[in-house]
Amino acid sequence: MFYRENGQFKTSYKADQQIFPIAQDRWGVLILIAFAFFAVPFLADEYMMRAILIPFLILALAALGVNILVGYCGQISLGSGAFMAVGAYAAFNCWVRLEGIPLIAALLVGGFFATIVGIFFGIPSLRVKGLYLSVATLAAQFFCDWAFLRINWFTNNSASGTASVSNLTAFGFDIVTPLQKYIFCLSILVVFGVLAKNLVRGAIGREWMAIRDMDVAAAVIGIRPMYAKLSAFAVSSFIVGVAGALWAFIHLGSWEPAAFSVDRSFQLLFMVILGGMGSIMGSFFGAAFIVILPIAINIFLPLLGALVGIEVGTAALTHAEQIIFGALIVWFLIVEPHGLAKLWSVGKQKMRVWPFPH
Amino acid sequence: MGFFLETLIGGLMAGMLYSLVALGFVLIYKASGVFNFAQGAMVLFAALAMARFAEWIPLYAGINSPVAANLIAFVLAAGVMFIVAWVIEYLVLRHLVNQEGTTLLMATLGITYFLDGVGQSIFGSDIYKIDIGMPKEPLMVLQNAFEGGLMVNQEDMVAAAIAAFLVAALSLFFQKTTTGRALRAVADDHQAAQSIGIPLNRIWVIVWCVAGIVALVAGMIWGSKLGVQFSLSSIALRALPVVILGGLTSVPGAIIGGLIIGVGEKLSEVFLGPYVGGGIEIWFAYVLALGFLLVRPQGLFGEKIIDRV
Amino acid sequence: MTKKIGDVILDVNNISLRFGGVKALTDISFNVKEHEIRAIIGPNGAGKSSMLNCINGVYTPQEGSITFRGQTFDHMDSRQVAEMGVARTFQNLALFKGMSVIDNIMTGRNLRMKSNIFLQALRIGPAENEEIKHRARVEEIIDFLEIQAFRKTPVGQLPYGLQKRVDLGRALAMEPKVLLLDEPMAGMNVEEKQDMCRFILDVNDEFGCTIVLIEHDMSVVMDISDRVVVLDYGKKIGDGTPDEVRNNEEVISAYLGTSH
Numbered sequence: 001m002f003y004r005e006n007g008q009f010k011t012s013y014k015a016d017q018q019i020f021p022i023a024q025d026r027w028g029v030l031i032l033i034a035f036a037f038f039a040v041p042f043l044a045d046e047y048m049m050r051a052i053l054i055p056f057l058i059l060a061l062a063a064l065g066v067n068i069l070v071g072y073c074g075q076i077s078l079g080s081g082a083f084m085a086v087g088a089y090a091a092f093n094c095w096v097r098l099e100g101i102p103l104i105a106a107l108l109v110g111g112f113f114a115t116i117v118g119i120f121f122g123i124p125s126l127r128v129k130g131l132y133l134s135v136a137t138l139a140a141q142f143f144c145d146w147a148f149l150r151i152n153w154f155t156n157n158s159a160s161g162t163a164s165v166s167n168l169t170a171f172g173f174d175i176v177t178p179l180q181k182y183i184f185c186l187s188i189l190v191v192f193g194v195l196a197k198n199l200v201r202g203a204i205g206r207e208w209m210a211i212r213d214m215d216v217a218a219a220v221i222g223i224r225p226m227y228a229k230l231s232a233f234a235v236s237s238f239i240v241g242v243a244g245a246l247w248a249f250i251h252l253g254s255w256e257p258a259a260f261s262v263d264r265s266f267q268l269l270f271m272v273i274l275g276g277m278g279s280i281m282g283s284f285f286g287a288a289f290i291v292i293l294p295i296a297i298n299i300f301l302p303l304l305g306a307l308v309g310i311e312v313g314t315a316a317l318t319h320a321e322q323i324i325f326g327a328l329i330v331w332f333l334i335v336e337p338h339g340l341a342k343l344w345s346v347g348k349q350k351m352r353v354w355p356f357p358h
Numbered sequence: 359m360g361f362f363l364e365t366l367i368g369g370l371m372a373g374m375l376y377s378l379v380a381l382g383f384v385l386i387y388k389a390s391g392v393f394n395f396a397q398g399a400m401v402l403f404a405a406l407a408m409a410r411f412a413e414w415i416p417l418y419a420g421i422n423s424p425v426a427a428n429l430i431a432f433v434l435a436a437g438v439m440f441i442v443a444w445v446i447e448y449l450v451l452r453h454l455v456n457q458e459g460t461t462l463l464m465a466t467l468g469i470t471y472f473l474d475g476v477g478q479s480i481f482g483s484d485i486y487k488i489d490i491g492m493p494k495e496p497l498m499v500l501q502n503a504f505e506g507g508l509m510v511n512q513e514d515m516v517a518a519a520i521a522a523f524l525v526a527a528l529s530l531f532f533q534k535t536t537t538g539r540a541l542r543a544v545a546d547d548h549q550a551a552q553s554i555g556i557p558l559n560r561i562w563v564i565v566w567c568v569a570g571i572v573a574l575v576a577g578m579i580w581g582s583k584l585g586v587q588f589s590l591s592s593i594a595l596r597a598l599p600v601v602i603l604g605g606l607t608s609v610p611g612a613i614i615g616g617l618i619i620g621v622g623e624k625l626s627e628v629f630l631g632p633y634v635g636g637g638i639e640i641w642f643a644y645v646l647a648l649g650f651l652l653v654r655p656q657g658l659f660g661e662k663i664i665d666r667v
Numbered sequence: 668m669t670k671k672i673g674d675v676i677l678d679v680n681n682i683s684l685r686f687g688g689v690k691a692l693t694d695i696s697f698n699v700k701e702h703e704i705r706a707i708i709g710p711n712g713a714g715k716s717s718m719l720n721c722i723n724g725v726y727t728p729q730e731g732s733i734t735f736r737g738q739t740f741d742h743m744d745s746r747q748v749a750e751m752g753v754a755r756t757f758q759n760l761a762l763f764k765g766m767s768v769i770d771n772i773m774t775g776r777n778l779r780m781k782s783n784i785f786l787q788a789l790r791i792g793p794a795e796n797e798e799i800k801h802r803a804r805v806e807e808i809i810d811f812l813e814i815q816a817f818r819k820t821p822v823g824q825l826p827y828g829l830q831k832r833v834d835l836g837r838a839l840a841m842e843p844k845v846l847l848l849d850e851p852m853a854g855m856n857v858e859e860k861q862d863m864c865r866f867i868l869d870v871n872d873e874f875g876c877t878i879v880l881i882e883h884d885m886s887v888v889m890d891i892s893d894r895v896v897v898l899d900y901g902k903k904i905g906d907g908t909p910d911e912v913r914n915n916e917e918v919i920s921a922y923l924g925t926s927h
Contacts, residue, residue, distance in 0.1 A: 012799075013798075013799045013802040013803060013806075014795065014799055016802075017798060017799075017802065074460075076460055076463070123652075124648065124651050124652060127651065127652060127655060128651050128655045130459045130460055130463070131393045131459065131463055131606075132602065132651055132655055134463070135598060135599065135602050135644065135647050135648070135651060136648050136651055138595070138598070138644055139641065139644035139645050139647065139648040142640045142641040142644050143641040143644070143645060145640060145641070146637055146638060146640055146641050149637070150634070150635035150636065150637055151635065195788040195789070196788075198787060198788050198789065198790040199784070199787055199788050202787040202790065202794065202798065203773075203776075203777055203780040203782070203787060203797075203798075204784055204787055206766065206770055206773055206774045206777065207774070207777060209763060209765055209766050209770070210763050210766075210774050212763075212765065213762075213763035213764055213765050213766070214761050214762070214763060214764075216725060216761070217757060217761035217762075217763070218763075218774070219724075219725075219745040219746070220723050220724075220725065220745055220748075220749065220754075220755060221749060221754075221774055221775055221777065221778070221837065221841065222745070222746050222749030222750060222777065222778040222841065223746075223774065223777055224746055231784060235784070262595065266467065269464070269467075270467075273464055278765060315478075315483055316479065318475075319474075319475040319476075319478050319479045319483070320475065320479075321475070322471045322472070322474050322475030322478075323471070323472055323475030323476055323479070324475075325468075325471045325472075325475075326468045326469060326470065326471030326472025326473070326474075326475060327468070327472055328468070329464065329465070329467065329468030329471070330449075330450055330465050330468040330469060330472070333454065333457075333461055333464060333465045333468065334450070334453045334454060334465075337457070337461060
C-alpha cells in the first residue's frame with residue numbers, strides 16, 4: 001500500500017533508466033545516506049565506529065569490487081586479498097617516497113597499481129574459467145604474500161617488516177579521529193557506489209553480464225570477450241586496491257602482509273555470495289552481515305550458554321563462528337543463491353502488494 | 359651431487375603426500391564433476407578422529423596394545439567419514455544437483471568451514487599425536503656410491519609405500535568390482551548411468567566415502583609426520599596445483615603431478631630460494647600451475663575441455 | 668508485390684569441418700543472394716548448425732573459405748563478422764538469463780556504442796545520450812516483436828515462445844545485413860509459428876535483411892523461402908527453388924520420405 005509505483009509514470013527513457021526509478025526507493029536511499037552522514041556521528045560511539053562502521057565501509061567497498069568481477073562478470077577470483085595488498089603497498093610507497101603527495105592521490109595510485117596486477121593475473125581468464133581460473137588468482141594471492149613479505153623495498157626497508165602511516169589529511173581536513181575516518185570512508189564509498197552502479201547499468205555492465213551468462217553467444221553478438229573480461233578485472237582490482245589502501249591507511253594504521261592473506265580473499269568472496277552476486281546493494285548487505293556476525297556470535301552465544309548453564313570459551317566461539325559461517329554459505333547457496341539482495345527484493349515485492357498476499 | 363639427490367628424494371616423498379590429498383580431489387571430481395575444496399578439511403577431520411579415538415580407546419575400553427588401538431581407531435574413523443559422506447550428500451549435494459560448477463565449488467568452501475568448526479568442537483583443537491609406529495630415524499643409503507651415503511627419511515618411504523598401495527587398491531577397485539564399474543559409468547555420463555539404473559545418490563555417498571578414506575590415510579600419514587593440527591586443513595590449498603598439473607580427471611595424473619610439485623618445490627627452494635630471499639615454496643607450485651593453465655589447461659593427463667554451443 | 672533479389676552477398680566455398688574423426692561438413696558450397704530467404708534443411712545431424720557456426724566464426728573449418736560482401740576469409744572472426752553485418756539466433760536460445768528483455772536486446776547494440784568506460788562511469792553527456800538513443804532503437808524492435816509488456820522481466824522467467832522472440836530481437840538490434848536463424852520455430856505451436864513467420868517475412872521485407880534459415884517444418888520452408896539448400900550427413904544433396912528441391916529424388920529418399 002505504501003510501496004507502490006502507482007502514479008509514477010515515466011515520460012522519457014532517461015527517467016526510466018535512472019538508478020532508482022521508483023520514488024520511494026530514491027527517497028529511501030537519500031534518507032539513508034543523509035542519516036549516515038548526519039545522524040550516525042551523534043549516535044555511534046568511538047568503539048562502534050572503529051570496530052564496526054569503518055571496517056564495514058571499507059570491506060563493503062572491497063566487496064563491491066569483488067562483486068563486479070565475480071558477480072557481474074562471472075569470473076571467479078580467490079586473489080582479492082592480493083589486490084588489496086597491492087593497493088595498500090603501492091599507496092604506501094607513494095606516500096613515503098613522494099613528499100607532500102595528497103592522500104587521495106596516493107589512494108588512487110594504489111588502485112592504479114592494483115589494476116595493472118589485476119589485469120596481468122586476469123589474462124588466464126581468456127583461456128580458462130571456473131576452478132582453473134581460481135587457481136590463477138590463488139597464484140596471485142600467494143605470490144603477493146611472498147613479495148610483500150620478502151622484498152624489503154616494498155616496506156621501505158623497515159626492520160620489522162611492517163608498514164605504517166600517520167597524520168593523514170585530505171582537502172585540509174585531518175583524518176585522525178574515528179569520526180573523521182568514518183566520514184572520509186563513507187564519502188569514498190558513496191562516490192564509488194554511484195560510479196559502479198553507472199558502470200553496471202551501462203554498456204560495459206551488459207557486456208560483463210553477457211560474458212557471465214553465455215560467453216559464446218556474447219562473442220557472436222560482437223562483444224569482445226577479452227576486452228570485457230580484462231576490463232572487469234581492471235575495474236574490480238582498482239576498487240579493491242583502493243579499498244586495500246584504505247584498510248591499511250585508515251583502519252589499521254600499521255600493517256603486515258598477513259592482513260591481506262587468503263583468508264581475506266575468502267572473506268570477500270563470502271560477502272559477495274551471501275550478499276548477492278551481481279548486485280551492488282548485495283555487496284553492502286554481505287559486508288554488513290559478515291562484519292556483524294562474529295560480534296553477534298560473541299555476544300549471544302555466551303548468553304545462550306549461560307541460559308543452559310554451559311560456559312562458552314573463546315575457542316568454542318571461534319569454532320561456532322566457523323560452523324555457523326559454513327552452514328550459512330551452504331544454506332544460502334541451496335535456498336537463495338542470489339543472496340540477501342534477492343531476499344530484500346522479494347521483501348520489496350511483498351511490500352508492493354501489501355496488504356494483499358500476492 | 360649427493361646433496362642434489364637427497365633434495366630430489368626428499369621432494370619425491372613430499373610429493374607423495376600431496377598426491378594422497380590430490381587423489382581425493384580426483385576421485386570426487388571424476389564421479390560427480392564437483393571439485394571438493396573441503397578435501398583438506400576432511401583430512402583434518404579424519405586425522406582428528408583417528409588421533410582422539412586412539413587416545414580414548416586405551417582409556418575407556420581398556421585395550422592397551424597400541425597396534426590394536428590404532429587399528430580400531432582407524433576403523434572407527436573410517437566409519438565417521440562414512441557418516442560425514444552421507445550427511446554431505448543428503449544435506450548438500452542432493453539439493454545442488456543441477457547447479458553449475460561454481461556454485462558447487464563455493465558450497466564445498468562452506469563445507470570446509472563447517473567441518474573445521476565441527477571437527478574441532480567434537481575432537482578438540484590442540485595438537486594431537488598419531489603414533490602408528492612409523493620409524494622416525496633417518497636412514498643412510500648408498501654409502502658406497504656417495505661419501506657418507508644419502509640421507510633418506512624412513513617415515514617418508516613408508517608413507518610412499520602406503521600411498522602406492524592405496525593407488526593400487528583403488529585401481530583394482532575401479533577396474534574389477536561392480537561398484538567400481540558403476541563409478542566409472544557415472545563419471546562418464548550421469549544421465550546415461552542413471553538410465554541404466556545406477557542410483558546416483560548412493561554412488562555419490564560411496565565416492566565421498568572413498569574420498570573420506572583416502573583423506574583418512576592422508577591425515578594419518580601427515581599427522582604422524584607433523585602432528586594433527588588446524589593447519590592441516592589448508593592442505594587442500596597446497597594440493598590444488600597438483601591436480602592442475604596432473605589433470606583433474608586422472609588418478610595417475612594426481613600421483614605424477616604430486617611428485618613433480620614436491621620435487622619442484624624442494625629443488626626451487628634449495629637452489630633458487632637463496633637468490634630471491636627464500637620462502638618461495640608458498641607460490642612455486644601455483645605459478646607452475648599458472649603456466650600450465652596458459653599452455654595446457656587440462657594438465658598432463660586430463661581430458662580436453664570442449665565447449666559446445 | 669515482388670521483392671527485388673540482389674546479387675550474391677554470401678558465398679560458401681568448399682567448406683569442410685571435422686571434429687576429431689567426425690566429419691561434420693564435407694565440401695559444402697552454396698551462395699546466398701541479397702534480400703532472399705535461403706533455407707537450409709536436412710535430417711538431424713546433417714551439419715546445418717555447424718554450417719551457421721562456420722559462417723559466424725564459432726567454428727573454424729579445416730578447408731574452404733567464405734566470401735562475404737566481396738571479401739574472402741579462410742576463417743571468420745566473430746567480432747569482425749558481427750561488425751560486417753551478420754547476426755544470428757540460436758537453436759537453444761543462448762539468451763543471457765540473468766538480464767531483462769531490454770538489457771538482452773540492448774546487448775545487440777553494444778557494437779555501436781562508443782563511449783569509453785570513464786564516461787560510462789560518470790554517466791553524463793555523451794554516455795547518457797548514447798544510452799537513450801539506443802534505448803529508443805531497442806524500443807522500436809520491442810514494438811515490432813510485440814513484447815512490450817515483458818520488457819523488464821528477466822528472460823529466464825519468460826515462456827519459450829517469448830524467449831525465441833527476444834533472441835530474434837537481440838539479433839535484429841545489431842541491424843544486420845544477413846540474419847542467420849537456427850530453427851526459430853522449434854517447439855512452437857501453430858499460432859506461435861504463424862507469428863514467427865510473420866516476423867521473419869516482415870524483417871525480410873521492411874528491414875531488407877537477407878535471411879538464412881534452418882528449419883524442420885516443411886510447410887514453412889516451402890512457403891516462405893526463395894531457395895533451399897539440402898544437407899545430409901554433412902554433404903550437400905540439393906540446391907534450388909523449393910519446387911526443384913521437392914522433386915529431387917535424392918532429397919526425397921534422404922529426407923522427405925513419403926508425402927505427408
